[in-house]
Amino acid sequence: MTRLMPRALMAPAVVTLFLWMIVPLAMTLYFSFVNYNLMQPGEHPFAGIDNFHYFVTDPDFWAAVSNTLLLIGSVILITLVFGVLLALLVNEPFPGRGIVRVLLISPFFVMPTVNALLWKHMMMNPIYGILADVWRAFGAQPVDWLTDFPLLSVIIMVSWQWLPFAVLIFITSLQSLDREQIEAARMDGATGVQRFFYLVIPHLARAVAVVVMIEMIYLLSVFAEIAITTNGGPGNASTNLTYMIFKQSLLNFDVGVASAGALFAVILANIVAVFLIRIIGKNLD
Amino acid sequence: MPNENHLAHMARTLGAWFAALLLFFPLGWLFLTAFKTELQAIHVPPLFVFEPTLDNFSEVQRRSDYLLYARNSLITSVVSTVLGLLIAAPAAYSMAFFRTRRTRDILMWMLSTKMMPAVGALVPIYVLAQMAGMLDSLSALIIVFTLSNLPIMVWMLYSNYKDIPPEILEAARMDGASLWTEFRHVVMPLSVGGMASTGLLCLVLSWNEAFWALNLTSAKAGTLATLIASYSSPEGLFWAKLSAASLLAIAPIVVFGWFSQKQLVQGLTFGAVK
Amino acid sequence: MKRHAQAGLALAIAAVAASGTAHAATELVIATVNNGHMIEMQKLTPEFEKSHPDIKLKWVTLEEGTLRQRVTTDIATKGGQFDVMTIGLYEAPIWSKKGWLKPIATDAAYDVDDLLPSIRSGLSHEGKLYAAPFYGESSMLMYRQDLADKVGFKMPERPTWVQLREFADKANDPAGGVYGMCLRGKPGWGDNMALLTTMVNTWGGQWFDTAWKPQIDTKPWQEAISFYVDLMKKDGPPGASANSFNENLALFNEGKCAMWVDATIAASFVSDPKQSKVADKVAFAPAPVAVTPKGANWLWSWNLAIPASSTKDAAAQTFIKWATSKEYVQLVAKETGWASVPTGTRKSTYANPEFQKAARFAAAEKTAIDSANPNDSTLPKSPYVGVQYAAIPEFQAIGLGVGQQMSAALAGKVTVEQALKTSQTLAEREMKKGGYYK
Numbered sequence: 003m004t005r006l007m008p009r010a011l012m013a014p015a016v017v018t019l020f021l022w023m024i025v026p027l028a029m030t031l032y033f034s035f036v037n038y039n040l041m042q043p044g045e046h047p048f049a050g051i052d053n054f055h056y057f058v059t060d061p062d063f064w065a066a067v068s069n070t071l072l073l074i075g076s077v078i079l080i081t082l083v084f085g086v087l088l089a090l091l092v093n094e095p096f097p098g099r100g101i102v103r104v105l106l107i108s109p110f111f112v113m114p115t116v117n118a119l120l121w122k123h124m125m126m127n128p129i130y131g132i133l134a135d136v137w138r139a140f141g142a143q144p145v146d147w148l149t150d151f152p153l154l155s156v157i158i159m160v161s162w163q164w165l166p167f168a169v170l171i172f173i174t175s176l177q178s179l180d181r182e183q184i185e186a187a188r189m190d191g192a193t194g195v196q197r198f199f200y201l202v203i204p205h206l207a208r209a210v211a212v213v214v215m216i217e218m219i220y221l222l223s224v225f226a227e228i229a230i231t232t233n234g235g236p237g238n239a240s241t242n243l244t245y246m247i248f249k250q251s252l253l254n255f256d257v258g259v260a261s262a263g264a265l266f267a268v269i270l271a272n273i274v275a276v277f278l279i280r281i282i283g284k285n286l287d
Numbered sequence: 288m289p290n291e292n293h294l295a296h297m298a299r300t301l302g303a304w305f306a307a308l309l310l311f312f313p314l315g316w317l318f319l320t321a322f323k324t325e326l327q328a329i330h331v332p333p334l335f336v337f338e339p340t341l342d343n344f345s346e347v348q349r350r351s352d353y354l355l356y357a358r359n360s361l362i363t364s365v366v367s368t369v370l371g372l373l374i375a376a377p378a379a380y381s382m383a384f385f386r387t388r389r390t391r392d393i394l395m396w397m398l399s400t401k402m403m404p405a406v407g408a409l410v411p412i413y414v415l416a417q418m419a420g421m422l423d424s425l426s427a428l429i430i431v432f433t434l435s436n437l438p439i440m441v442w443m444l445y446s447n448y449k450d451i452p453p454e455i456l457e458a459a460r461m462d463g464a465s466l467w468t469e470f471r472h473v474v475m476p477l478s479v480g481g482m483a484s485t486g487l488l489c490l491v492l493s494w495n496e497a498f499w500a501l502n503l504t505s506a507k508a509g510t511l512a513t514l515i516a517s518y519s520s521p522e523g524l525f526w527a528k529l530s531a532a533s534l535l536a537i538a539p540i541v542v543f544g545w546f547s548q549k550q551l552v553q554g555l556t557f558g559a560v561k
Numbered sequence: 562m563k564r565h566a567q568a569g570l571a572l573a574i575a576a577v578a579a580s581g582t583a584h585a586a587t588e589l590v591i592a593t594v595n596n597g598h599m600i601e602m603q604k605l606t607p608e609f610e611k612s613h614p615d616i617k618l619k620w621v622t623l624e625e626g627t628l629r630q631r632v633t634t635d636i637a638t639k640g641g642q643f644d645v646m647t648i649g650l651y652e653a654p655i656w657s658k659k660g661w662l663k664p665i666a667t668d669a670a671y672d673v674d675d676l677l678p679s680i681r682s683g684l685s686h687e688g689k690l691y692a693a694p695f696y697g698e699s700s701m702l703m704y705r706q707d708l709a710d711k712v713g714f715k716m717p718e719r720p721t722w723v724q725l726r727e728f729a730d731k732a733n734d735p736a737g738g739v740y741g742m743c744l745r746g747k748p749g750w751g752d753n754m755a756l757l758t759t760m761v762n763t764w765g766g767q768w769f770d771t772a773w774k775p776q777i778d779t780k781p782w783q784e785a786i787s788f789y790v791d792l793m794k795k796d797g798p799p800g801a802s803a804n805s806f807n808e809n810l811a812l813f814n815e816g817k818c819a820m821w822v823d824a825t826i827a828a829s830f831v832s833d834p835k836q837s838k839v840a841d842k843v844a845f846a847p848a849p850v851a852v853t854p855k856g857a858n859w860l861w862s863w864n865l866a867i868p869a870s871s872t873k874d875a876a877a878q879t880f881i882k883w884a885t886s887k888e889y890v891q892l893v894a895k896e897t898g899w900a901s902v903p904t905g906t907r908k909s910t911y912a913n914p915e916f917q918k919a920a921r922f923a924a925a926e927k928t929a930i931d932s933a934n935p936n937d938s939t940l941p942k943s944p945y946v947g948v949q950y951a952a953i954p955e956f957q958a959i960g961l962g963v964g965q966q967m968s969a970a971l972a973g974k975v976t977v978e979q980a981l982k983t984s985q986t987l988a989e990r991e992m993k994k995g996g997y998y999k
Contacts, residue, residue: 007466008385015378015441016393022434023400029411030403040410040637041655041954056994061987088306096300104545105307108314110488111540113495113515116533120313123526124320127808128799129817130331132316148803149972165310167488171443174484178450212446215398216439223404226497229626230519233961235748236802237969244404252630253957254991255637257410264407271402275395286391325836329811331738350600351622410634417640501627502634505642506590506619517595517622524810524836 033261040255053262062238062246067270069153070242073160074221074274078214080161085168085213086206090198093176103173110166118230121159122148152232152240159227164220168213175209176202207285214278222271243267321530328527343531351514353535360510361539363425363500364493367432368486371440374433376482379444380470384456394445397438405498416503423505431503432493439492440485447481448474483547494540511536587876588617592632593647594863595622596826598696598903601893602884608892609883616876625751636661636868644873645880648692650862650935653684654952657691663867664689666878671886675907677927680862683935683946692864693885697905699848699929700759700858700949701922703813703831704820706844708732708739722760722788722849725820729796732819741796743818744789747805748968750960755859755949756822757967759848760785762856767939768951773997775988777963778981785851787977790970802972814838822848824861825929828922829900845925847932856938858929859949862905905930955995962987 034053036046057063092103112120126147128134134144147155179202187197225244228234234241234249247267251260320328322339347353382390412431413422421427451474459473475482497512504513515536518529593599599622606618621643623631632646636656648656656662667673667690673681677697684692702720709716712731717724729741745753758768766781776782793801798812806823810830813821814837821827834840848858865881867874883889890910893902899919902910904926910916911927920926938948945951950960963984970980992998 008381008387011377011381012393014374015397015437018374018434019397019400019437025415026403026408026411029415030408033411039954040634041659043637060990061983088303091299091303091306094296094299096296096303098300098304102303102307105311107544108311108541110491111495111537111544112314112317113497113512113533113536115497115512115519116317116515116529116536119519119526119529120317122803123808124316124333125313129812130329130333130815132312132333135332144799146799149800162310162313170484170488171446174447174480175450177480208446208449212442216442219398219401219438222402223406225404225406232803233748233752233965233968235965235968236972236974237965239969239974241965244406247404248406249958249961251406251409252634253961254955255633256994260407260410264403267404267407268399268402272399275399275402279395283391286394326814326838329815331815331817350603410638413634413640414638417638422640422642501623502631505592505621506588509621513621513623516624516627519624524807524814524830526811 030261030264033257034265036258038257040257049258053258054266056259057246057250057263057266060246062234062241065238066241066243066246069238069240070222070244070270071274072153073157073224073242074218076157077161077164077221078217080157081165081168081217082210082213084165085172086210088165088169089172089176090202092173106169107166109162110164110170112163114163114226115230117159117163118227121155121162122231126155148232149236152236155231156224156227156240159231160221160224164217167217171209171213172206175206179205207282211282211285214282215275218274218278219271222267222274243270317530317533320527321534323527323530325524325527328530329524343528344535346528347514347518347532347535351517351532353514356509356511356514357535357539359425359428359508360494360512360536363428363432363510364490367429367436367493368490370429370433371436371489372444372482372486375437375440375444375485379441379448380474382441383445383448394442397441401435401438409502412499413502422503423508425508427503428500428508428510431499432496435496435499436489436492440489443485443488444478444481447478447485450481451477487544487547490543491540494537586615586617587873588619589644589873589876589880590619590621590642591645591647591865591880592621592623592628592635592643594625594628596696596863597901599647599863601897601901601903602695602889605892605896608896609880613879613883616880618880639868639870641868641870641872643868644871645877646866646868647863648866650680650683650860650864651947651950651952651956653692653864653866654686654946655954656866657684657686661869662691663869663871663874663877664691665693665867665881667882671882672909675887675909677906677908677930679860679930679934680906683860683862684864692866693881694862694864694906695885696903697860697862697930698825699860699905699926699933700756700823701825701828701848701925701929702820702822702846703828704728704844704846705732705816705818705839705842707842708819709844716844716846719847719854720849722763722792722851725849726788726792726796729792729820733796738817739819740798740812740817741819742792743798743804743809743812743821744793744801745805745809745823746793746797746802746968746971747808748961748964749805750950750957750964752805752964753967754960754964755861757786757789757964758949759857759859760789760851762939762948763849763851763853764788765852765940767941767943768956769943769945769992771942771944773944773992775959775985775992777985777988781852782981783977786967786970786981788851789967790977793971794973802968825905825922825926828926829920832921833900845922847925847929853940854932855940856933856948858933860930860933860935861949953995955991955997959988959991962991 035049037049038046088106092099125132128144128146137144184197184201187201223244225248228240228245232240234245247260247263250256250263321343323337324340327334327337416422416427455473459469500510500512501516515532518525518532603620632643635642680694680697684690714728733741745756747753761782764781764785766779767776770776809821810827812818813831816839828845831837831843832840850857865884867877871877887909890902899915911923917923933948935946935948945953950956966980966984969975970977
């Protein structure tokens, strides 16, 4: 019974996910090898690796790859660092703790499209945005965020939205931190910093791994924020891989090339995942 | 000594409030803008004091079928979250407490099912849904949401279960508890916080999901994401109206989040356990 | 006796069947764009359902980009999700040529000759109308009369870009919060490229020559784009390279722009005191020209069409004819006022004195629309249809790519020469893939 039971428990999840993965993947694989443009219905002649070649030789391709990696890396870093700090901050009771916790989580409730419009229109506009106002209050020239720092602007928007996720996971994880152990260490004379690095961080290791892997997956397909604010520009400064796929899929309606692009995205994701697992994989156990 | 603690306590309070308000500020600004006129919304410098109006909300009510969209959002989010938890919890439990060599591989594989950007899989899924006659149906959305969130749920629950010290389970097993008793009386109470936060996060992810909601639905199964899509960037000032529509779209979820925040941080208390 | 019974039974069955069908209403799912006129039409749904009790309307409102993606995916995969689709002047020629649309059956009461000829020709294929327009626009110049008076600039009848630069230079006062010229800069084939294409047109350029070769690295493009970048760098607002219609509208209504060249519908917004601070100070002029007046102002319309695979043809035709008829215009006028009627479609609307009174810019708008010809908008002969775009499927991606480069040039990230060169390469690449030449 002990051998069968675990398998039976996992079966529904594994089977459903398998079907969910395999059918679109098979279709995407098929489409990537044929000439299939929605605007030209009819035969789908075999195209060999033409679609892949076309996608890779796009002048924006390598910029898109690097922007994708930059975006993923920056957002993960920002959410990890500030996530841990904020979770620690609210880990002890203080007046209004409940409200503060809800406020900290609130950005996650906003729809990505609204998030993008919010930042573009209300915060970052160099004339009537709030940030421009703040800059002017300090006597400085307002920053033209979307023009001069397009990728950074997208990173800020996405970090703002995902920080609550990290905070929530870390808050939950800190709940199971052994208080007695920390007290004992403090009695023994360990400083706050030492307690932090030798007790808290290791405890959070698994939560960090979870946050990193989940965010990586979602950040790979960031697209609404880019489409609404900068449309990938100026030039290709804020174009990422998913945006390139979008161009092929929903502007050109070229399903063949879009499928090839999607497979490239999967390959990139796998490479990043292997790399991340190497760093933090043991923490999952 | 007491002073130090007092000072640290004040620093903590101030720091926490400052961070919270900073993080909340854009959302708060959205809230304010929902009560402005379009002209007030684009005012330079930004207006903090103004005469509020409810016009935007009534416009949203008149223009679109808010109740239908809200109902659809509610159904798809809640059902997909519950369904997901029912499928994910056993799997996470199994992987956390009956670890094998393949456990990490399976976890990674589950995550890899999300690696394909939705926009690349649009045509295959659309054609599939069409063939199954499931375009513009709530069931299609529920299936898509459940399966999209399943890997996340498994991961988060796995992490949560791993946080439970094995001594407790040992103790229960030595007392002769069956699997079900073990789960219901030992694991579940200790992981309420984790399950609640997993559920809430996936609820929010489904609630805000816009890509599939827009592409797989038309007249009947649209969610609040569709509502928002009808307010963004037409030709003409729309900012105050969009703010109002956004508030109406996220209000149910925020209210739910507020009420469940106690469960979110309920967790292990080592003193009681020991 | 038996025959009577049989007849009676037959009659009874027929009666039940007839009453059954009389109760079963046809439901039309209409995909539409979220502009003001369509929203108005949704509000008038009860009116339509009252006069056509056997048809029910269900609306799916989306913003332009999403709508286009949604309906194109649906019609190409024959998804059948929508019975009536809102398509632009861009899709109509492409889709009608592919046979994806049903012709609109017009009758004498509809008075198809009342439709503005430039738009009608853009929507017709081989003499048949394939989509009915409910909103049309061109582009024009909106400017602040008070600022012109202040700097002593007299707006000519048909201004040139060079003349406008003079005004912009004088009126530009960043310290005082006024910028000389506000123009689109956000990348997109319907965003910045709509405006830039008209500039290229009026400098005597074109997108593709008759052999479908992209012409982006030619002299007219050089001159037009250089002029645009220089003008905006000197007299434009910060953040221009991310600004589209709405951002510029916000700026203009707040009084921050001396001039703005954009869609004619903007005229109604900037002169509406409820949303514009400068409503009483606005004046209008035709879109500026350079070397030629051809293609200097664009042409766009939103239209209702029926997919060829539709099973609800009759109901759809009825609805479309109602929504784009003269009577509908009267209905809107009665319910909301003449200032809100859909414009840019019918000659009769513009001839109406009430409308002329309510819309100060009506005459200017009609002149602009009439002078835009999608079949003849460039100085050298072009193989494509469209004023501010080329009605080929590849254009969306090409337009976006070129738009991104133009935006980069405006932001100072690349030189104009580099931007044009990169654009030429990417355009050639897409055209080659599309099979226009080897």
